[in-house]
Amino acid sequence: MDSVFVSLAEATGASLDQLKLIFCLILSYPLGSVFIRVPSPSLKHAFNIVVALFYLIYMLHLGTGTLQLLVSSLGTYFIAANVKGPNMPWIVFTFVMGHLTINHVIRALFELSYETFEITGPQMVLTMKLTTYAWNVWDGRRQVDELDKWQKEKRVVQAPTILEFLGYVSYFPGILVGPYLEFADYMSLVEGTIFKSVKADDLKDSGRLVPKGRKRVAYRKLVVGLVYLGIFVVFGGQYNYSNAVQDWFSDYNFFYSASGGTRWDGAANVQIATIEFAPNMKVLLDSWNMKTNVWLRECVYKRVTPKGKKPGFRSSMLTFATSAFWHGIAGGYYLAFILGGFVQTIGRLCRSNIRPLFLPATYVATRGGPEPPLTLAKQAYDITGTIFTVVILNFMAAPFMLLSIKDSLIGWSHLEYYGLWMVLAAFAFFYGPGTGILKKMQAERVNKAGGPAKVNVTSTTPGPSQVLLLDVADGVAKKVEKAD
Incomplete structure (x- = not known):
């Protein structure tokens, strides 16, 4: 079939690998309708395996890569089954993450571009899936009263058969780019119990335990995805971060550089509207790569925290290191992550010190409910936050896309380092007299509203243990104030 895609690539200017990947993703929609009609769980597992092999070997020519995925999968299966102690999940973690890192190094040595689809993409998804599985198995061996809500829901008590496990790792809708389940x-989907609570009137007439509306919602999401894909194809060549390293780019003004850009959500990985119009960086990152955020929280952040202790600086740094290795070895990732940590700290300082001044004083004084009233002042605050979020994100993401430290620094220099100046100015203000002044203003407003002045005027800045990093900024730290 490559000849068809070669002609299409020449006509559209897209890469061959990208077109074949898009074809596989679109094909998964009608195949999903076939999957739900496969009559038994065993056949569903086999169906997943066959489709996954079709995608990886026939369509994308990743035969050797498929063997590597199989090695990671079978290794995890046998480690989880035979290592009974508490170190089992960490052994799996080291095994699959080390394998992924080796392939990241190989990709870097061959200088493969984003247009080239090779095995590290599916392997990154598989790494999340296998490490999560290992922790789920370990949680199945622990006492129930030791587990939190998520751990109780996801624990694996009975070891799966090899067919069930391979069907799980091969689940075709998410094997190429995710998200993982x-x-x-996965088993509740295969066995048909995922919709057991649905009322009879809401089920399809066929008698199958599948609610109405599945196709309508799925294909609507497909259309939305294709629209955004079309925008990317049309404008991606002209508006991309590689332009930032060109000499002519520095001749443009700031506004050229900083312009932005049943619920059936069990596999949702992004919230588009929230990403595009997020009032702050935390809300944006909460809505981006959501399943990866869950993986980091449940399989790293909470697991490296000693029992009875609250997550702190050590937990944050280990989670950051995991996220960095998971993404790859390019220096640009680390520039983006480190800057993201500082941006997140500023965001928390703003929510703690500035945001209360734009809320009704009575709401602040009484520590009102989770949703503050949407006053004109609060709307102005949110709009300003959205503008600053877009501006700083476009600067912060440049190294993540340019990858090399050299190109990242060139791109930032052509942007006049505006993001660094924003961060430095914010830290100078909050670590200087700014926080104390804002706290006093809060206390005065609360007192005038007739409420107790519970604002801590002396505590001006968070300690180092509160400095979280880019991929941890997803609600991982429960002590961070809930952003509305």
Whole structure:
């Protein structure tokens, strides 16, 4: 079939690998309708394996890569089954993450571009899936009263058969680019119990345990995805971060550089509207790559925290290191992550010190409910936050896309380092007299509203243990104030 895609690539200017990947993703929609009609769980597992092999070997020519995925999968299966102690998940973690890192190094040595689709993409998804599975198995061996809500829901008590496990790792809708599913969710889908609570009137007439509206929602999401894909194809060549390293780019003004850009959500990985119009960086990152955020929270952040202790600086740094290795070895990732940590700290300082001044004083004084009233002042605050979020994100993401430290620094220099100046100015203000002044203003407003002045005027800045990093900024730290 390559001849068809070669002609299409020449006509559209897109790469051959990208077109074949898009074809596989679109094909998954009608195949999903076939999957739900396969009559038994065993056949569903086999169906997943066959489709996954078709995608990886026949369509994308990743035969050797498929063997590597199989090695990671079978290695995890046998480690989880035979290592009974508490170190089992960490052994799996080291095994699959080390394998992924080796392939990241190989990709870097061959200088493969984003247009080239090779095995590290599916392997990154598989790494999340396998490490999560290992923790789910370990949680299945622990006492129930030791587990939190997520751990109770996802625990694996009975070891799966090899067919069930391979069907799980081969689940075709997410094998290429994700998102991943936990094993418990996969089995409830295969066995048809995921919709057991649905009322009879809401089921399809066929008698199958599948609610109405599945296709309508799925294909609507497909259309939305294709629209955004079309925008990317049309404008991606002209508006991309590689332009930032060109000499002519520095001749443009700031506004050229900083312009932005049943619920059936069990496999949702992004919230588009929230990403595009997020009032702050935390809300934006909460809505981006959501399943990866869950993986980092459940399989790293909470697991490296000693029992009885609250997550702190050590947990944050280990989670950051995991996220960095998971993404790859390019220096640009680390520039983006480190800057993201500082941006997140500023965001928390703003929410703690500035945001209360734009809320009704009575709401602040009484520590009102989770949703503050949407006053004109609060709307102005949110709009300003959205503008600053877009501006700083476009600067912060440049190294993540340019990858090399050299190109990242060139791109930032052509942007006049505006993001660094924003961060430095904010830290100078909050670590200087700014926080104390804002706290006093809060206390005065609360007192005038007739409420107790519970604002801590002396505590001006968060300690180093509160400095979280880019991929941890997803609600991982429960002590961070809930952003509305």
